[in-house]
Amino acid sequence: MPGKTYVQATINGEHTDFLCEPRQSLLEVLRDVIGLTGTKEGCNDGNCGACTIILDGRIVTPCLVLAVEAEGKEMTTIEGIANGSTLHPIQQSFLENAALQCGICTPGFIVATKALLDENPNPTEYEIRFWLANNLCRCTGYDKIIRAVQDAATTMQEAKA
Amino acid sequence: MHWIDYVNPHSVREATELLAEHGESARILAGGTDLLVLLRGGTMDNVNLVVDGKSIPELNEVTYDPQAGLTLGAAVPCYKIYNNQAVAHAYPGLIDTASLIGGTQIQGRATLGGNLCNAAPSGDSIPAMIALSGVANIAGPSGNRSVPVEDFCTAPRQTVLKRGEMLVSLHFPPPVPNSGARYLRFIPRNEMDIAVAGAGVSVVLDNGTIKSARVSLASVAPTPLFVKEAGEALVGMPATEESVRIASGLARDAARPITDMRGTIEYRKHLCEVLTRRALLTAIERAKEA
Incomplete structure (x- = not known):
């Protein structure tokens, strides 16, 4: 049985290297090897979106990415969203709108929202709902999440103006 | 997941040599959204080599030319298709599907x-x-060969690919003037589900008359189904709902679905009629605007 593979990548702006087995998912390595446990494991088959990260500019579910595929790639996890101890406006907005209860889905929603607002700073409710359709939440009923995204978009637009 | 090895070849030749050597125990990896689920699910325990296709230039190609058509590498993800303005404009029928697979x-x-x-x-x-x-x-x-997409799938999860062979790219002829296409599926929710039935259609118009048409169905046979007779029945007919109903009836008759947790035979055949009719009407509208 062959050994582990050496992988180099950029995670949240920092050069990172790790050893992994080719069968290990990127999710498993982020959590169990690198220790970035903010990324949550839900379904482990791409349905729930709890593990959403940004990989080379696009949101993906790292449960469906092999860690060896991350060689040379850039990624942002939930740990890369806040600026030090200052919450990102999206995080602040999720708090203020009570857009979470148990919190397991929240990192995935926040990362997915970050990617949405980077690409489309002023999305319609319809666009928000479809963009976030790959993120499941069993607590909130989604409406508070949608309002949090809308509020965050407004705050970020005003900050830019 | 059981132990697998991973290789990342940079040429088609390297990849086909690996596939020829390892046969059934090797699989090509593109997006991994099916493969990794299957590998983890225990249905592919014989597979112990994953051959990543994403570093092979031909598999990443997106080339559109109004004369030559569209060449789409086998490893190009959906978002790169619908974010490509030229492709989105020329092939709205392809964008329908690229933007509804998963989330x-x-x-x-x-x-x-x-x-x-x-x-x-x-x-x-x-x-x-x-x-x-x-x-x-x-x-x-x-060597290389080309197979029409309708002949590619031979049974559930079986294709025409032989030992050592791999899909490199898909090619689509350039859209002719006054043509339109549409893919529609039925699922019980708004997004993120598997089609109970689906219909992909295209039409070419000539002054209000249908010059040619193609109809194909999803989820109602062991493979995606090309319903040649439904398209042929439209040739020379006026581009009206009355004509479209003849083709959608033929699509319903051609469907041979099974009853399962997603729907019954009767329900799926009914859906084939409705989806084919609606898809053809939209394709005709798109052809008029094209």
Whole structure:
């Protein structure tokens, strides 16, 4: 049985290297090897979106990415969203709108929202709902999440103006 | 997951040599949205080599030329298709399907090439590609060959690919003037589900008359189904709802679905009629605007 593979990548702006087995998912390595446990494991088959990260500019579910595929790639996890101890406006907005209860889905929603607002700073409710359709939440009923995204978009637009 | 090895070849030749050497125990990886689930699910315990196709230039190609048509590498993810303005403008029928497979995260990885090679009867992109007269470009140890998309899937999860062969790209002829296409599926929710039935269609108009048409169905046979007779019945007919109803009736008759948790035989046959009719009417509208 062959050994582990050496992988180099950029995670949240920092050069990172790790050893992994080719069968290990990127999710498993982020959590169990690198220790970035903010990324949550839900379904482990791409349905729930709890593990959403940004990989080379696009949101993906790292449960469906092999860690060896991350060689040379850039990624942002939930740990890369806040600026030090200052919450990102999206995080602040999720708090203020009570857009979470148990919190397991929240990192995935926040990362997915970050990617949405980077690409489309002023999305319609319809666009928000479809963009976030790959993120499941069993607590909130989604409406508070949608309002949090809308509020965050407004705050970020005003900050830019 | 059981132990696997991973290789990342940089040429088609390297990849086909690996596939020829390892046969059934090797699989090509593109977006991984089906493959990694299957590997983890215990249905592919014989597979111990994953050959990543994403570093092979031909598999990443997106080339559109109004004369030559569209060449789409087998490893191009959905978002790169619908974010490409030229492709989105020329092939709205392809965008219908690229933008409804999974959600945003899945579309960041999933590929039409993978959807075809996965050969699920419900593969959403396959009827859309059949309607657009797509051709699968295959490379293998004994050279290259091309197979129309409608002949690619041979049974559930079975394809025409032989030992050592791989899908390199998909080719679509250039859209002719006054043509339109549409893919529609029925699922019980708004997004993120497997088609109970789906219909991919295309039409070419000539002054209000249908010059040619193609109809294909998802989820109602062991493979995505090309309903040649439904398209042929429209040739020379006026582009009206009355004509469209004849073709959608033929689509319903051609469907041979099973009853399962997603729907009954009767329900699925009914859906084939409705989806084909609605898809054809939209395709005709698109053809008038084209």
